[in-house]
Amino acid sequence: MFNIGLYHYIALTTILFSIGLYGVLSSRNAIRLLMCIELMLNAVNINLVAFNNYVNMNDLSGQIFSIFILTVSAAEASVGLAILIALYRRRSTADMERFNLLKW
Amino acid sequence: MDHLPVASILIILPLVYALILPLLPNRDKLLHTFSGVGAGLLFVLSVFFWLATAKHNIPVYQYVPWLPQLGINYIVGADALSWVLVLLTTFLVFMSIVASFTSINKRLKLYYSMIFMLTSAILGVFMARDLFVFFLFWELELIPMYLLISIWGGPRREYAALKFVLYTLFGSIFMLAAILGLYFLSKSIFGDGTFDFSRVSQIPHLGLAVGAQILLFLGFFIAFAIKLPMVPFHTWLPDAHVEAPTPVSMLLAGILLKMGAYGMLRLCFGWFPEAAHVLAPYLVLIGMINIIYTAGVAMVQADLKKLIAYSSVSHMGFVLLGLGALNAIGFKGAVFQMISHGLISAGLFMIVGTLYTRTHTRSIAEMGGFGKNLPTVYFFALIIALASLGLPLLAGFPAETLVFYGAFLSHAFQSIPWFGGTHLMLSIQTLTIISAIGVILGAAYLLWMFQRVFMGPIFPKWSDLKDAVPSEAFVLAGLVLPIIIIGFAPNLVAGQFSSEMTAMAAPYNHIEEAHNPVTTQTIASIPRSVIAHKKGESH
Amino acid sequence: MFDLSSLTVMSQQNLFYLLPEGILTLGLLVVLCLTIFNPKKTSEENYALMQVSLITVLLALSALAWTFLRVPVITPQKAAYSSITIDMFGYLMRMLILLGAGVTIAISHRFLEKNTRIVSDFYVLIMGASLGGMLLASSNDLIMVFVALETLSITSYILAGYFRRTIKSAEASLKYLIYGGMGTAVFLFGLSLVYGLAGSTNFQDIGIALVHYHGVVHPTLIVIMLMIVAALGFKLSAAPFHMWAPDVYEGAPTPVSAFLSVVSKTAAFAITIRMLLILFSGFAEWAVIWGILAVLSMIIGNFVALKQHNAKRLLAYSTVAHAGYMLLGLVVGTSVSVSSLLFYLVTYLFMNLGAFAAVIAFSTLTQTDEITAFSGLVQKRPWLTFGFSICLLSLTGIPITAGFFAKFFLFQSVALAGPVYIWLVIIALLNSTISMAYYLNIIRLMVVKEPSAEVEAISDSAPTSSALSTALSFCVFATLLLGIFASPFYQFTTLSVQQLAQQRPMVISQAIFQKK
Amino acid sequence: MTELIQNIWLIPIYPLIAFAIIVLGRWSKILPQKSGAALVVGSTFLGLVHTLLFLSAWGPHYEPISVSAPWLHAGSLTLSMGYYIDAAGMLMLLIVTSVSLLIQIYTHGYMYHDPGYSRFYAYLALFNFSMLSLVLSSNLFQMYVFWEMVGVSSYLLIGFWFTRPSAAAAATKAFLMNRIGDFGLLTGILVLLYFTWNWWPGPVLSFTDMSGAAQVALHAAGPVGFTIMALLIFMGPVAKSAQIPLHTWLPDAMEGPTPISALIHAATMVAAGVFLIARMYPVFTISPVAMTVIAWVGGITAFVAATIAITQVDIKKALAYSTMSQLGYMVMAMGIGAYAAGLFHLMTHAFFKAMLFLCSGSVIHGCHDEQDMRKMGGLWKHMPITAATYLVGTIAITGVLPFSGFWSKDEIIGASISQPLLFAIGVVTAGLTAFYMFRTYFMTFHGEYRGHSHPHESPKVMWIPLVALAIPSALIGFALSGQLGLPSFEHFVHYGVSLVENGPNFAVMGLSMSFAIGGYVLAWLMYGSPKLISPERLKTTFSPLYELLWNKWYFDNAYFWIAKNVYLPFAALSAWFDRTIIDGIVGLTASTVNASGGALRTLQNGRVQSYLMIFFGAILTLAIVLMWIV
């Protein structure tokens, strides 16, 4: 149809980001929530790589940025799961509705 | 003598006492004597310094740069007006500490260190010559006062203490806004922002618009009005007084109210003459309300201390009246009222305190007929009550006279501009006359209280009361003596700051000349015969 | 085909400045190995490990001082391929972060002894987090910002959940992780858009690129700024983005709350100031957003704190409120206001750490931090009460404490920017009056009230850890003396702000700064 | 020696020194119990001697001397104090020193057994100090100062037996009533000063320049303003001399010990009002309206007081109303311009009224504190001297020929010829005076003794002053009437060109004397030995009139009503307003802050996802706000 430009990617990342956002805000299961956070981070990755590709071909800082995002988000996901397991051992549930002990 | 930083010594000395106290062993007798002697020394020292400097008119001024980048420096000094209030402060602190020998018995270390911290804060306020230092000491006196009321106070003490602190703090917001406004103006006019009194006071004369002057005037005025207290902001005073222990309420009534009045005189009226001239009608109107309204409220009070608290609110209304008169007489009357009210209200609270330590009740209904078996207390109470009525030959009278004469002879305003361009046809003369009615109402509630408490048959319950203890008698005598001396020879005190007052009233002189009813040519038109008649009058 | 000499370019020039970070990493690893090789975890070893980590931090501090004195920074230089800048501002911030980390380690030891068996890993994480914070404070590259921010955040999530046995700590860390993850995601989206506009991740290049968009009303820029402000707001716990703070502060172990309230906030302020002055100095909307945030956090911080009955939660809201006061300096943006902001940050560090140290000391004695439990403490622990009261008074801004001076200088510089800003000052003052109510309430309880059951239960013999009491008295003396002897610190902050100003993209006219 | 006599201001200082000695001495228990009398009597005697020496040294033509020194300086206002002595001043000085000397001697006997003996003498000394200073004051301000001092000493003395609630209430009432008068005087002074602000050649408000000042004030203020000022100043004497609107304190003042009633509420203090009018005559004479008002106030007071005195049963209250009536005469005299006659009556009245009070004192002393005349009677036999002196006094006051009352009172009535209505009131009141005076005489001294204690003659120290006072009250009127070739009273005391041709006008005097005798006959018929007309029957026939008089023309009830239903409710309302409205607003702000805190707190509901919703919601709202603003 027409040439794939930068705006396709930006549109794509925004949609993905919003889906991730919706997932985070509405999911009951903590694991699903972590997944949606990963989705959002991936959206940012696409964004960066797209910008790198279309805006500044000869300096791959965008891609390097996305590499760092890759590694760090993986670390974060694993820590997230560790925390979730620790919480699960205490509360034996992963339901986000139940994690409202600290309030007011 | 001039090389000695007199002002800083007087400010720092009480702090030193406050720091030494926690280290002393915890024996009550020792703590009492230490603080008593300390306060006495402070008073003697201040008198000595005053004599050494004021008499040889050595200026007391100290300039220490503190934070040059922001134009903040520690400037402290004392002119005649500050000296009078400093002496009043040290004297009342000495009296209240001697008074607390009998009325305070728990946690003395904390108590006395708080009192000394309070003293240094108040001395700091009176001797500050830099807005930053003034604001710093102004805020510093909050915490000691809070602790003094909330630990040794009466049943509802915490509510009263918190109310006192929040009220004053609320007021100091507007003061800080005004200070920063001045700082901003000084930045644009002098190039570098400054807080120094001498330079900041020049700003209004360098063509500051009257609107800005009024705004700054009001900024300062709200903080001082709360402290004065002025009527709409006065509800903290009765609570604070009723709950505070006797020596603390002596200090509160004796000195703290004067900080508001001193600030008004020096800052508001000293620096913003045009704004003062514009706002004078409203001040005098509120001053009059202050006197009449609180006199009415005091009439029906059941609690003795609350009655006296309202009476001091009513007396401070005279200060407003005096200041609103915008002439040297009014200013001097206001300062005189500060001093005499300081002594009188401290005396009144001392009387209430001595009664309270004996009867442990403050409601007037339960009291009666103390005159019989408390003769010394009766005698002192009589003199102090009469002084607070404004009886001649006692301290209250010269103050009230100067305020009335000053206000009546002033031409500050003939009518009060009210909303929508209408004018309230209340000239300063009519307002003074209405305030003079306050003198009658004041006499009414005070004498009625005196009659119910001291006169009449002795209640069986109180038949075994003992008369005043030497320390109480010493305090009462200490307060009554200056009241009588000032009453008999007011010029002794008034003379000290008269030049100061005329200087302060200088910017308002143009009001006097502008419209003076009896100009010289009217005298010339009086038929010669009458004047001649005067000569050969009673042959 | 690829001569390695080019790579060496980076080594000798920049390593010198990164000495403190290096020492910290080294210390980190040393403590880690020591913990691995002593499974017995007796209290003496734990104490020894604490001392090791404390020594590392002190070494890092001395290294910082040594590098500063050895090569005085007259003009800001770039290091490590300009991914970090070395300037007075960086030195000040790194010093604050190290100080915060050191005090946290000191005050946390006995607390951890009592509550968990794995003690030494705590110090490793603290050192890791402060390493991230230090690099964040001096970073000059988007990637560097991201990675440093993530080290700081991820270690904080773990620290928050350190007492994994207790539900509160686990829940706090989960909440912190999720909220933080979202914050990072938004931040990254914003950074990617910035990268999209500027084509480079280096601050200087981005600054120059963004110059073109000055004055242009541009939704993309608004989106970018909103996202970055949201993320930084989260890190600073500024008002609408502060929801995580009370829960995490209450749930996390108190030393962690202290660490979060001081180190992560200082690092966040550092990066915010850098971004303000280098990237977005020309944009008016930036000041408007921060203004709204400042007012909101002051109001929410003070109003909600009135109703709190848990000491840590109250301190959380107080940090929100203080973030609001500090942001005022940012909103005005003149060099005087930013330097007063930095001075406020210094005093804030001491008073906050002092307050948290006191809460820790109290909870080690009584196992609770309900405010009502504090009543009557003066009878049992007069010095603790005195210290805590001084810190609380300083948080309110009562004279002769540093808090008063800091607030006065800040409001003075804010008012200097123009009469319209005086309204901001009045709002701030109204809020600090309200803050008086709840701070004084604690002092009232401690000094005036009769001892509560918990206080009664404190046995006079109960030992307070020497490290904690030294740290507490250090903070209290600092709070008392910092105000009076403020001018050396003030010179330091003014110099650092001037150096920051030099790094702004040259093209922008000095518009913003003649308001100074 | 001569300049010692010259500085006449020493006279008030002697009692002040006595006061100080007694107070300090008694407090420190050095002074012996009953030494109060010696000190005070000595000081007053010294004052009397000093006055006489000064009078003799004052020289033939009695030039007024005025000396003053600055007392309080402020801005352009300098208030000063000093002494000013002229004929009227010398007259008052003589009266005060002589009468108070005798009364103080009498008090020694009367108060001997009272525990507050030395306190009483201290108050007496204080009173003497303030009264003498008032008389000698050189300017209106100084007079105002001692005006209030005198008010306070009367407060102290009325409330001497403060354990009795009625005495305490009477003292407060007296002081407040005087305070209202002082308020009027103060306002008057202020208005005067306002209009003559920088005209005063010498010290401000000094009496020497008063006439010039009056002219200037009239010129500046215009007739209406000037009259208001004069009436304001007149408010002072109205309160002090117990004229109509502010008179109810005098009868209650009888709660005080009898010597006080004699000294203060008969001879000296109440006369101060008239003295002030005399001093401020140049101001009053200028405005005719003021003069008529003064005259009429005097006249009405004389008449009303006389009518009330008829119904009184307490001997002291009767005498109090008679004092009020005689004061009304003096004020009327001043009002119609009879300056000399007013002062002449003041002098004669001082002597015989003091004596009458002292007689009533010895009667009460004799009947062991019994004051109700219905329980007395036939005391002639037990107290011959008191009865005799009382008779002399009664005759003097009614104005029968040889005695002093005739000359002074009838001279006033004579002078009031020019205003017929006042003349009528004067004459009728003279009749009434005779009636109620002889009524009291007959009820106490004639008939048989109705009380149940056994009265006895009072000791020597009490009846000597009685006799000493009886002589002047009998002869002084005649001596100074100008008939005996001695220089008449006018020769000494007159005000400039006397407006009314004075000198006894015998026709008028004869008429008023006949009225007096009529009143005597009526009293003799009702209360004397024949008892032909029974008072009870009269009471029933004229019951509404009797009720009116018995309730003292309802003044007291009116004042009490005003206090209770006007002032106290206002005070209660303002107290309520203060407590609920102003405090309410403060409390309201505090609770709103708290409530909003609570509301914001519930925002924190513990769910991370709702936090994040707020997070992104905030971003969106900020975006909208920014798009809208920028």
Place this chain on the structure above:
Amino acid sequence: MENLTLLNQISFWLFAIMMIGGALGVVFHKSIVYSALLLLVTFLSIAGLFVLLNAPFIAAAQILVYGVGLTIVLIFGIMLTGDKPFVDPVGQERPKRYWLIPGVIAFAFMGFLLWSLLSPNYNFTAVNGLFLERVQPSIAETLPGVQAIIADGGVTHIGLLLFSKYLLPFELASVLLLLAMIGAIILSKRQFPEEEAEGEPHVSQDLDGGAMEGKSCCSLNEGNGNLASENFDSEKETLGVH
């Protein structure tokens, strides 16, 4: 040449649709396991996109790190925490699922972003065009040896940049991963029973009066989490203070 671009377009739309579908599946699918698998699908399609954006190394890394590593970790997580849909304790009505508000917020967020980034008069190219010609060589490129290597845009360039220009972030990332590992171990390691026996020094002070369900609810549904039930002493619930 044009079939190459055609291939590009087709594969772009293919990957895009797979990605969006996968993302929606992750969010809306009832069972957690399926959503994990769909996540894998999304990751792979993103890797494909990377290839299209000529970033082969990133695509490979994506597949490795996310596709393999993360998905497996998530599956572990699911296994540990039970994949049955949540059963609410008896008596407590199911809290309604929040879907309206998040939906509105997410949709508004997307709308705003799309409008601002893509709308014609504000689009990127208009802005970007302004900028394109300015491209400045970053410092790394100026280094002599580097010029040659950039040409092939491949992995060596990334490696070079990684170890020259971004060495510090790299080192810091390594420290970060180390710390994350320590943290994960601390938090989730199951202490051996005997160590557990002497247990944590229990800090049994129930903190806030506010949280009603602190104590009661946990003991209530202790039963249903069968998979990971430890031999904790459930009754000594430690709310713990810190």
